[in-house]
Amino acid sequence: MNTNLEALFTDNNLSTQRKLISDICKTSPMFDCVLHKVKNRHLVDGKGHWLADFATQDYLGFDFEPRVIQAAVDATKEYGTVVAWCRLVATVDLFNRAEEEIANLIGTEAASIFASTTLLNHGVIPALLGKDGILFLDKSGHATMYEAGKIARDSGSKLVSFPTEDYDELEKLLIEHKEIPKKLIAVDGVNSMTGDYTNLPALDKLAKKYNALVYVDDAHGFGVVGERPDSDNPYGHKGNGLINYFGLDFENMVYIGCFSKAYGSFGSFIACSKRLRNFLISQATPHDLGGAGPASAMAALLEGIKINKERGDNIRKRIHELTQRALKGLTELGYDTYNKTLFPIISVHLEKGDLMIEASKILYENHILLTLAPYPMVKRGNEAFRITVTSTNTEEEIDQLIKAFSECKKLLGMS
Numbered sequence: 001m002n003t004n005l006e007a008l009f010t011d012n013n014l015s016t017q018r019k020l021i022s023d024i025c026k027t028s029p030m031f032d033c034v035l036h037k038v039k040n041r042h043l044v045d046g047k048g049h050w051l052a053d054f055a056t057q058d059y060l061g062f063d064f065e066p067r068v069i070q071a072a073v074d075a076t077k078e079y080g081t082v083v084a085w086c087r088l089v090a091t092v093d094l095f096n097r098a099e100e101e102i103a104n105l106i107g108t109e110a111a112s113i114f115a116s117t118t119l120l121n122h123g124v125i126p127a128l129l130g131k132d133g134i135l136f137l138d139k140s141g142h143a144t145m146y147e148a149g150k151i152a153r154d155s156g157s158k159l160v161s162f163p164t165e166d167y168d169e170l171e172k173l174l175i176e177h178k179e180i181p182k183k184l185i186a187v188d189g190v191n192s193m194t195g196d197y198t199n200l201p202a203l204d205k206l207a208k209k210y211n212a213l214v215y216v217d218d219a220h221g222f223g224v225v226g227e228r229p230d231s232d233n234p235y236g237h238k239g240n241g242l243i244n245y246f247g248l249d250f251e252n253m254v255y256i257g258c259f260s261k262a263y264g265s266f267g268s269f270i271a272c273s274k275r276l277r278n279f280l281i282s283q284a285t286p287h288d289l290g291g292a293g294p295a296s297a298m299a300a301l302l303e304g305i306k307i308n309k310e311r312g313d314n315i316r317k318r319i320h321e322l323t324q325r326a327l328k329g330l331t332e333l334g335y336d337t338y339n340k341t342l343f344p345i346i347s348v349h350l351e352k353g354d355l356m357i358e359a360s361k362i363l364y365e366n367h368i369l370l371t372l373a374p375y376p377m378v379k380r381g382n383e384a385f386r387i388t389v390t391s392t393n394t395e396e397e398i399d400q401l402i403k404a405f406s407e408c409k410k411l412l413g414m415s
């Protein structure tokens, strides 16, 4: 590409906000990090430096589970490396079997599987809204739902947003737009930064009062939280998601989950009625214009669902124990974490956001890989180090994490 064009389409396009992220990529080892070994989650970078993984979100640890790997290998031999058709044209039976299993697990009539949650949101939200709907979007909802709202707005639908957990404000908006029959309220289930659980019971009441549909993107919660939480199983049972965690019905709700986090596979689903599922086959663009994803991902998922039935609740107990250990250590060091739920997402708040790059170097030297959340990924003042705990982390790794954070205290002015 000639350098003029290159500058025009790259540097000239950097938004001031995104430029900050691009600068971090150049200066912190923790962004755009290249790993040379990941086997069994023992990470090693190009310099031979090992890292404990607190950035992955494979909560149930299925990504290196031998049975899951074998299932993916067998399916590749049987079905090839890719499913060659878009979903509208043809599919292989593994996708339909996976949809049935997911619908059974969540407790809906049907489910529709997409290649990723990003694609699902971009395809399903505009399909649901059509030309004359309205989307009420939680201000801290995932960016892909906002993008989906903008696609729908282009076809004539409206897009409004409400402050997180401000249900009075949401009700005012629902009243203001009551003449629009098709009302869709979109929220994250488990918040991807804080691990907070969205108050679905409050939303369910509002949705029933104003005849709206709630769209719950529970990409993080699926596989971890589930029905009938109690003191022995604080995340609940079965990992069948936040709607079941609260014991709600699906009259006014659709549920979205993702396989690339808890299930160590690839893809996402919407759990819904049969009629909606069949509608989406021809109306959601990723189904008629895009590829479905590899069959091996569905085989891995189906094996994961079997393991979840056999020992999922024990795996979740283990995640809970490890999360408690990490939270205790970080709090004792004096760090402020956003975690109120004990969900395995811990965002360590950085009072001085401008120290993020220097602090990330110390953490990295101390063998920790985690997710940086600088502005504009989060609001200014909310900059954080995001730690995700999975069942394959060990007690020793948690202790290493605490040690690494203790090494940062001086830089952060905490000791």
Ligand SMILES: Cc1ncc(COP(=O)(O)O)c(C=O)c1O
Pocket (backbone or CB within 6 Å): 116, 117, 118, 119, 142, 144, 188, 192, 217, 218, 219, 220, 258, 260, 267, 268
């Ligand atoms: C709430 C939420 N929705 C959507 C996504 C995107 O998921 P995917 O990687 O499947 O596109 C994420 C990813 O982190 C997420 O947290």
